[in-house]
Amino acid sequence: MTVDVVRALSEVLPAESLVTDRDVLDAHRHDQAEWAPSGMPRVLVRPASTEEVQAVLRVASALRVPVVARGAGSGLSGGANASEGCILVSLLRMNRVLEVDRRGMLAVVQPGALNAALKAAAAEQGLWYAPDPASWEFSTLGGNLATNAGGLCCVKYGVTGDAVLGLEVVLADGSVVRTGGRTVKNVAGYDLTRLFVGSEGTLGIITEATLRLRPRPPRATTLLATFPTLVGAGTAVSDIMATTRPSLLELMDRTTVRAVESWKPMGLDVQAAALLLARSDAGGAQGEEELGLMAAACERSGASFVMNTPDEAEGELLMQARRLAFPALEQQGATLLDDVGVPISRIPELLAAVERIADQRGVRIGTFGHAGDGNMHPTVVFDRKDPEVMARAKEAFDDILRAALDLGGTITGEHGVGSLKRAFLSAQLGPETLRLHHTVKAALDPGGILNPGKLL
Amino acid sequence: MTVDVVRALSEVLPAESLVTDRDVLDAHRHDQAEWAPSGMPRVLVRPASTEEVQAVLRVASALRVPVVARGAGSGLSGGANASEGCILVSLLRMNRVLEVDRRGMLAVVQPGALNAALKAAAAEQGLWYAPDPASWEFSTLGGNLATNAGGLCCVKYGVTGDAVLGLEVVLADGSVVRTGGRTVKNVAGYDLTRLFVGSEGTLGIITEATLRLRPRPPRATTLLATFPTLVGAGTAVSDIMATTRPSLLELMDRTTVRAVESWKPMGLDVQAAALLLARSDAGGAQGEEELGLMAAACERSGASFVMNTPDEAEGELLMQARRLAFPALEQQGATLLDDVGVPISRIPELLAAVERIADQRGVRIGTFGHAGDGNMHPTVVFDRKDPEVMARAKEAFDDILRAALDLGGTITGEHGVGSLKRAFLSAQLGPETLRLHHTVKAALDPGGILNPGKLL
Numbered sequence: 016m017t018v019d020v021v022r023a024l025s026e027v028l029p030a031e032s033l034v035t036d037r038d039v040l041d042a043h044r045h046d047q048a049e050w051a052p053s054g055m056p057r058v059l060v061r062p063a064s065t066e067e068v069q070a071v072l073r074v075a076s077a078l079r080v081p082v083v084a085r086g087a088g089s090g091l092s093g094g095a096n097a098s099e100g101c102i103l104v105s106l107l108r109m110n111r112v113l114e115v116d117r118r119g120m121l122a123v124v125q126p127g128a129l130n131a132a133l134k135a136a137a138a139e140q141g142l143w144y145a146p147d148p149a150s151w152e153f154s155t156l157g158g159n160l161a162t163n164a165g166g167l168c169c170v171k172y173g174v175t176g177d178a179v180l181g182l183e184v185v186l187a188d189g190s191v192v193r194t195g196g197r198t199v200k201n202v203a204g205y206d207l208t209r210l211f212v213g214s215e216g217t218l219g220i221i222t223e224a225t226l227r228l229r230p231r232p233p234r235a236t237t238l239l240a241t242f243p244t245l246v247g248a249g250t251a252v253s254d255i256m257a258t259t260r261p262s263l264l265e266l267m268d269r270t271t272v273r274a275v276e277s278w279k280p281m282g283l284d285v286q287a288a289a290l291l292l293a294r295s296d297a298g299g300a301q302g303e304e305e306l307g308l309m310a311a312a313c314e315r316s317g318a319s320f321v322m323n324t325p326d327e328a329e330g331e332l333l334m335q336a337r338r339l340a341f342p343a344l345e346q347q348g349a350t351l352l353d354d355v356g357v358p359i360s361r362i363p364e365l366l367a368a369v370e371r372i373a374d375q376r377g378v379r380i381g382t383f384g385h386a387g388d389g390n391m392h393p394t395v396v397f398d399r400k401d402p403e404v405m406a407r408a409k410e411a412f413d414d415i416l417r418a419a420l421d422l423g424g425t426i427t428g429e430h431g432v433g434s435l436k437r438a439f440l441s442a443q444l445g446p447e448t449l450r451l452h453h454t455v456k457a458a459l460d461p462g463g464i465l466n467p468g469k470l471l
Numbered sequence: 472m473t474v475d476v477v478r479a480l481s482e483v484l485p486a487e488s489l490v491t492d493r494d495v496l497d498a499h500r501h502d503q504a505e506w507a508p509s510g511m512p513r514v515l516v517r518p519a520s521t522e523e524v525q526a527v528l529r530v531a532s533a534l535r536v537p538v539v540a541r542g543a544g545s546g547l548s549g550g551a552n553a554s555e556g557c558i559l560v561s562l563l564r565m566n567r568v569l570e571v572d573r574r575g576m577l578a579v580v581q582p583g584a585l586n587a588a589l590k591a592a593a594a595e596q597g598l599w600y601a602p603d604p605a606s607w608e609f610s611t612l613g614g615n616l617a618t619n620a621g622g623l624c625c626v627k628y629g630v631t632g633d634a635v636l637g638l639e640v641v642l643a644d645g646s647v648v649r650t651g652g653r654t655v656k657n658v659a660g661y662d663l664t665r666l667f668v669g670s671e672g673t674l675g676i677i678t679e680a681t682l683r684l685r686p687r688p689p690r691a692t693t694l695l696a697t698f699p700t701l702v703g704a705g706t707a708v709s710d711i712m713a714t715t716r717p718s719l720l721e722l723m724d725r726t727t728v729r730a731v732e733s734w735k736p737m738g739l740d741v742q743a744a745a746l747l748l749a750r751s752d753a754g755g756a757q758g759e760e761e762l763g764l765m766a767a768a769c770e771r772s773g774a775s776f777v778m779n780t781p782d783e784a785e786g787e788l789l790m791q792a793r794r795l796a797f798p799a800l801e802q803q804g805a806t807l808l809d810d811v812g813v814p815i816s817r818i819p820e821l822l823a824a825v826e827r828i829a830d831q832r833g834v835r836i837g838t839f840g841h842a843g844d845g846n847m848h849p850t851v852v853f854d855r856k857d858p859e860v861m862a863r864a865k866e867a868f869d870d871i872l873r874a875a876l877d878l879g880g881t882i883t884g885e886h887g888v889g890s891l892k893r894a895f896l897s898a899q900l901g902p903e904t905l906r907l908h909h910t911v912k913a914a915l916d917p918g919g920i921l922n923p924g925k926l927l
Contacts, residue, residue: 116814116816117713118709118713118815118816119709119814119815119816119817120709120712120713120815120816121814141713142713162658163658163662165656169655169656173633174656176662177629177633186907190903190906191903192903192904192907193900193901193903193904194904196879196880196881196899197814197879197880198812198813198814198844198845198846198879198880198881198884199625199812199815199844199845199846200621200625200630200812200841200844200845200846200881200884200885201812201881201883201884202618202619202669202881202883202884202885202886202887202888203881203882203883203888203892203896203899203900204888204896204899204900204904204905204908204926204927205666205669205670205674205908205911205926206619206632206665206666206668206669207666207904207907207908207911209662209665209666210661210662210663210665210666210911212662213658213661213662214661218661230712230713230714230715230716253574253575253576256576256686257573257574257576257597257598257686258686259686260686297753297757298757298760299756299757299760300755300756300757300760301753301754301755301756301757301758301760302757304754304755304756304757356654356655356656356657357654358572358575358577358653358654359574359575359576359655360572360574360575360576361575385656388654388655388656389654389655389656390654390655390656423652423653423654424652424653424654425652425654425656425657425658425659426659427657427658427659428654428656428657428658429656429658430658431658432658432659432660436659440659440660443652443659443660444649444659444660445649447646447647447648448648448649448650448660448663449660450646451642451648451663451915452660452661452663454914454915455661455663455666455911455914455915457914458910458911458913458914459907459910459911470660470661471660
């Protein structure tokens with residue numbers, strides 16, 4: 016039967032689209048998620064067109080073979096990990112920015128195009144593609160769409176899904192649908208675009224996307240504030256969000272700041288409980304006014320230090336501290352990067368819960384993330400060589416998910432469920448909503464061939 | 472069998488929730504859409520709770536009776552029109568703003584609450600509920616959600632769906648699901664929230680919504696520009712959108728301006744081909760800078776007159792002209808209000824096509840709308856008493872839909888498909904995407920009891 020899969024595919028695809036070399040298969044079987052299980056694919060398919068994706072899905076449907084789609088493999092939840100014996104579909108050959116329509120303020124792209132490639136193509140026309148997951152330089156737009164990826168700009172400009180006008184999707188049976196269109200507003204029919212965005216390859220394979228571009232915002236000005244308490248930092252976050260519109264609002268806790276300082280000393284305050292980094296991209300006097308409102312909010316909330324700078328180089332230096340957060344924690348051991356969301360009013364409680372969990376489990380946890388959206392990345396740092404410590408790290412990871420749910424939050428704000436958090440999805444959704452998910456999945460993929468064992 | 476429906480409902484609902492008076496039924500059978508067909512409901516149900524909605528749907532499912540939900544009846548596509556013998560569910564008793572969480576920047580509402588009530592409740596906490604359909608003073612949030620209503624603020628703040636964090640929905644079988652949650656970012660599972668938003672009561676009945684609030688923006692400054700040609704006005708629109716972020720960008724064509732001037736003279740230029748109205752709510756110096764960019768775009772595009780004012784009263788006066796657009800056209804005869812969207816680069820072509828259609832069909836068409844989103848409302852004005860003219864008006868209405876589709880647009884930007892535009896949905900979606908709609912509908916409402924004959 017597995018022999019038949021390759022033979023059947025070779026009858027409908029050009030030879031260069033098929034790879035069965037075992038080393039290559041092995042190199043493509045997983046994404047960046049620690050511990051997420053992966054199987055060995057039967058074959059790697061590298062389609063060059065929508066038609067080839069259709070051909071793959073027709074064969075897969077006929078033979079009932081699982082199909083797992085992948086982009087750059089930069090995912091953080093195992094969503095693109097191969098299942099045993101699957102057809103692994105790499106979309107990296109479908110990597111063109113097909114169109115940038117300057118006057119229409121949109122772009123049409125293939126799923127394998129890098130986020131960075133679209134940003135560059137838009138910039139050539141004086142426009143801006145907003146979504147900026149941390150992986151933007153090496154992740155594909157298809158992957159961004161499949162996970163509804165977030166990033167730093169979301170606090171003002173929304174997530175990937177907010178930038179999608181329309182999609183072309185190949186369904187499990189090989190048929191092609193086009194959702195949405197080229198207009199900003201469109202209520203003709205169900206919002207199937209949003210149904211596919213974030214569905215992690217379980218409902219169809221996105222083969223083209225029409226994405227919204229924006230005018231490039233003015234140069235950002237940057238604010239840094241430190242706080243003696245987590246509650247103070249959390250209060251400042253909701254105060255800032257209630258009074259102005261930052262283009263970025265990031266938090267780093269003491270453990271994270273210390274990790275950065277011990278790796279690349281920048282003179283950050285290692286005694287502070289938390290550090291906030293905020294930006295305004297309103298520009299000019301309004302930018303100054305927004306920074307003033309942010310500074311006032313920080314001071315009201317008991318900040319021990321507040322500074323801001325319109326200087327671009329200095330602002331970049333401060334941003335550098337935030338960008339180093341995760342790599343700095345990685346310097347200290349193996350890491351388990353979590354991704355939870357809470358209502359922004361409950362950030363202090365989340366941070367306190369994470370501290371408790373670190374104590375209880377006897378592990379170190381550095382927390383940083385997109386505070387303005389309530390989306391935080393508590394990161395467990397541990398010694399991988401010690402199986403007992405590793406077990407406690409995993410427990411801590413799960414405890415953090417439970418803490419987020421207890422605070423009315425979500426088990427994933429932007430990384431996706433993948434295979435890493437499947438067990439917790441039912442706790443968040445409840446039985447009836449989970450049942451509705453299965454109803455939708457069964458309707459769109461009755462054979463269950465699309466990325467089985469992920470998300471649901 | 473119809474007797475059984477009322478008896479079955481009376482067994483599970485309190486008497487005050489059931490109405491069978493024929494005059495009352497007749498008064499509730501349709502919304503504001505001209506010509507959309509409506510039937511006589513068998514019974515009007517006025518549930519006071521989610522549990523009562525569940526009870527209604529269990530009875531309806533068991534007896535296979537159609538269920539049509541409605542709010543204030545202010546819809547413009549016949550989406551809430553009764554089908555013959557249906558159970559008509561009015562959600563006006565479920566009209567509470569249950570919670571305004573200032574620090575969490577969200578509100579929890581029942582579907583029968585007016586948009587205006589939420590705006591007021593948010594304002595009490597210094598916050599703002601952005602979505603502002605023209606009907607905001609008298610339409611319900613449930614109706615806004617069911618149609619994914621737009622409005623004037625969308626150009627900067629998005630449509631109703633962009634403000635939704637989570638929903639409680641009663642499904643056809645009477646089960647209750649909760650989608651989304653209280654966090655801004657959330658990728659745990661499929662985006663079922665967006666699937667229900669805009670589904671016009673065909674997939675479930677929304678019984679509660681968690682909506683996002685924002686900080687109140689600074690006072691807006693206003694710009695008015697007139698253009699000797701439609702192409703000039705259209706070029707200005709895309710130029711403005713490519714260079715800055717207006718909080719409002721509306722267009723009125725000559726026919727509309729003349730209707731306003733002949734009803735309530737304001738000294739508008741009745742010779743201009745089109746008038747643009749734009750606002751910035753950035754505030755202070757940035758507001759001035761944004762208006763400067765808009766003015767420059769208008770001048771580059773050949774505007775014959777450009778003025779702007781930071782004065783609130785003067786700005787309100789200009790806004791008044793836009794608000795009078797539809798009522799002024801209504802003064803001139805019966806109207807057929809259309810609602811189409813095109814990519815903003817194609818607005819001039821849409822306006823030219825509408826002029827051609829008016830000529831060809833021998834009817835007057837005034838066009839106004841949300842130019843910054845490419846969402847326009849060409850409005851056919853005609854003499855209702857003459858059946859031949861009326862027939863031509865209908866033809867013109869349909870021609871406008873075809874013109875929008877030819878320009879890569881949509882048959883509805885914000886009013887919904889309802890029963891008025893069903894015949895055109897397949898032309899927009901194509902057979903495969905339409906089939907997927909039916910697949911989703913059949914999965915969620917296998918008995919086909921939810922608002923049959925609408926949208927699909």
